[in-house]
Amino acid sequence: MTENGSCCTPEGSSGVDVRAGEVTTTYRVTGMTCGHCEGAVRSEISEIAGVSSVQAAADTGVVTVTSKAPLDDEAVRAAVDEAGYELAGRA
Template sequence: MATTEYQVTGMTCSHCEMSIREEVEQIDGVTGIDVSAASGKLEVTTDGALDDAAVLAAVEEAGYSAVRAS
């Protein structure tokens, strides 16, 4: 298991969190998602290698932008 953290801009509420969660959970290999509008953080846990481009594209599809924090 590996966890990768992203800083997300534009999140303000639980609906924002839900939108991001719905997009990111579609990525192959994702086993856990923790997203917080309060902190602006997204943590993605996977059972293998994580495709950063796929995560960033999923966040963008939800209407937000992100950068890898760790």
């Protein structure tokens, strides 16, 4: 188990956690500075087919996406770009 109690996300993992038929992926997004930024990123990523929830934190630049299946990173990159920010990769 990892420090946070999860057996599914060891250090150095790809930023993907699969549980109960859902996939949770964490990304790093640069340029977010406030709640408005978080909302713009959440809104655009939420439009990707299969996405069930999006959490964004401007203070850390971490965006956590839960979906029914693994997402295409290029689709996420395009959504983040549309919001006006840059996808730095998986966290």
